[in-house]
Amino acid sequence: xxxxxxxxLKFLKDLAAHNDRVWFEDNRTIYEAAKGNxxxxxxxxxxxxxxxEPAMAGIDAKKAVFRIYRDVRFSKDKNPYKTNFGASLGxxxxxxxxxxxxxxxxxxxxxxxxxxxYMPELPVLAAMRQxxxxxxxxxxxxxxxxxxxxxxxxxxxxxxxxTTPKGYSPDNQALPYLRHKSYVVSRxxxxxxxxxxxxxxxxxxxxxxxxxxxxxxxxxxx
Numbered sequence: 001x002x003x004x005x006x007x008x009l010k011f012l013k014d015l016a017a018h019n020d021r022v023w024f025e026d027n028r029t030i031y032e033a034a035k036g037n038x039x040x041x042x043x044x045x046x047x048x049x050x051x052x053e054p055a056m057a058g059i060d061a062k063k064a065v066f067r068i069y070r071d072v073r074f075s076k077d078k079n080p081y082k083t084n085f086g087a088s089l090g091x092x093x094x095x096x097x098x099x100x101x102x103x104x105x106x107x108x109x110x111x112x113x114x115x116x117x118y119m120p121e122l123p124v125l126a127a128m129r130q131x132x133x134x135x136x137x138x139x140x141x142x143x144x145x146x147x148x149x150x151x152x153x154x155x156x157x158x159x160x161x162x163t164t165p166k167g168y169s170p171d172n173q174a175l176p177y178l179r180h181k182s183y184v185v186s187r188x189x190x191x192x193x194x195x196x197x198x199x200x201x202x203x204x205x206x207x208x209x210x211x212x213x214x215x216x217x218x219x220x221x222x
Contacts, residue, residue: 002044006195008034012083013107019079038085039065048204052211055090098124099217101207109190113203115210116184117217129178131220136174142212151206152185185210
């Protein structure tokens with residue numbers, strides 16, 4: 001069974017402490033091994049989740065994994081490297097889907113799995129809000145399902161409007177959801193959980209529990 005190695009987390013931890021090009025080049029062999037470990041794990045996640053999410057089938061794990069190099073052109077933080085490994089799964093322009101899944105591995109108990117639509121473009125966001133407004137009971141049924149609540153507390157409050165979105169009344173029953181600018185749920189994992197042999201199963205089950213939410217959002221955003 002594919003497993004995240006402790007050495008992979010150690011590399012990321014060391015990179016955070018030595019985030020410069022000289023150290024990175026001196027440790028490139030270790031980086032390649034850590035990256036390969038994460039790619040292999042991502043491939044296993046894709047294979048397992050394809051059983052319930054067709055969009056996962058045929059995705060190249062290497063292409064799903066984000067580059068470790070940061071774009072520092074417009075950032076005050078000039079550190080050249082990310083201190084995590086991340087992968088976008090089953091979403092994006094090539095898939096034609098607005099909602100999907102995400103996995104991030106980062107030491108310091110900062111790893112997580114997520115699902116949904118992060119900051120969708122305004123037309124897509126408007127369509128998702130409309131779908132929630134029209135089908136509020138179905139949406140809340142997804143969020144209140146036992147299989148969902150086992151892994152998620154509810155929608156992440158990434159960016160939420162304080163005012164009422166244009167086109168909706170202040171007494172709209174769906175207003176608490178309509179104010180969201182992202183529809184994302186996430187589950188955090190400790191470093192111990194990440195390196196445990198059961199982590200693959202936990203990630204797959206976590207993403208599967210959010211599948212009805214992803215389906216709902218993609219119905220609106222397609």
